[in-house]
Amino acid sequence: MPKLATLFALLLLPLVALAVDYDETYQAYKNEDYAKALAGFTELAEQNHMKAQFYLGTMYREGLGVEKSYATSLEWYRKAAEHGEPKAMHNVAMFYHNGIVVQRSFPTAAEWYEQAAEKDYVPSMTNVARLYYKGDEIKKDIPRAIYWWQRAADLGSKGAQHNIGLMYFLGEGGFEKDYAMAAEWYRKAAKNGSKEAQNSLGAMYFDGNGVEKDINEAYAWFKLAARAEFEQAILNVSVIEANLNEEEMAAATAKAEDYLAKYPSEK
Numbered sequence: 001m002p003k004l005a006t007l008f009a010l011l012l013l014p015l016v017a018l019a020v021d022y023d024e025t026y027q028a029y030k031n032e033d034y035a036k037a038l039a040g041f042t043e044l045a046e047q048n049h050m051k052a053q054f055y056l057g058t059m060y061r062e063g064l065g066v067e068k069s070y071a072t073s074l075e076w077y078r079k080a081a082e083h084g085e086p087k088a089m090h091n092v093a094m095f096y097h098n099g100i101v102v103q104r105s106f107p108t109a110a111e112w113y114e115q116a117a118e119k120d121y122v123p124s125m126t127n128v129a130r131l132y133y134k135g136d137e138i139k140k141d142i143p144r145a146i147y148w149w150q151r152a153a154d155l156g157s158k159g160a161q162h163n164i165g166l167m168y169f170l171g172e173g174g175f176e177k178d179y180a181m182a183a184e185w186y187r188k189a190a191k192n193g194s195k196e197a198q199n200s201l202g203a204m205y206f207d208g209n210g211v212e213k214d215i216n217e218a219y220a221w222f223k224l225a226a227r228a229e230f231e232q233a234i235l236n237v238s239v240i241e242a243n244l245n246e247e248e249m250a251a252a253t254a255k256a257e258d259y260l261a262k263y264p265s266e267k
Contacts, residue, residue: 020044022052029055034065045076053080054088061091070101081112089116090124097127106137117148125152126159133173146173153185161189162197169200179210190221193264198225199233206236215240219252220259228265 025040038059044052057076060069074095080088093112096105110131116124125148131138133145146167152160165185171177183204189197202221205214219240225233244252 038065050083086116086119086121158189158192158194183210195225195228195230216255220256223256
């Protein structure tokens, strides 16, 4: 009889584990039914459900259906991070990066960023690259910064693509000065909507650095950056408009209208 009782208890365990459905709980979260989401995520998180732990951390951080608590948020983010969730690793890093309910520590932030970066989480790649490049409160490591920018750029990060272009333009970070390569990376970032890259690429066409001088191309890229309210680009647009005749302005405007319809601008 004891054996039967043990078997019966074991068979009940899966039923307990499935008492709360993650997909239903997540949908409640998306629908802003935070009371239901909080109850579901809490139960799942206590069973070491990684995604539930992450979203519970977010609910406490934002005060969604519960009193805001950065300390509790960090607790749940850390648990999710220890179970392998890269977004949680990134958020733990942000707590240390900004000194939220913990003593600010760039080295600790870098450790968590790199763990997430190893899982191809692009925001962590760019953040840790910036830490290593600046070397504030952490040992400056330009090759490491470039490594992470390069990986992020290869995964489509417009910010990282712009930074690689800047390294080629300046001849820094172990890169030989190469305007053609700078223009190539600026173009990738510009097409992805980077206003800095759009302005930089426009300047290269305006000056003829690494590309054939082309005022129409310059104007089009400047207009894209200006649409994102990038002040330098707004000035550059004004300079070109003040120096073109009516026929030249019509050609430049046509090119700009084409690019404005084709490529995004940062908000």
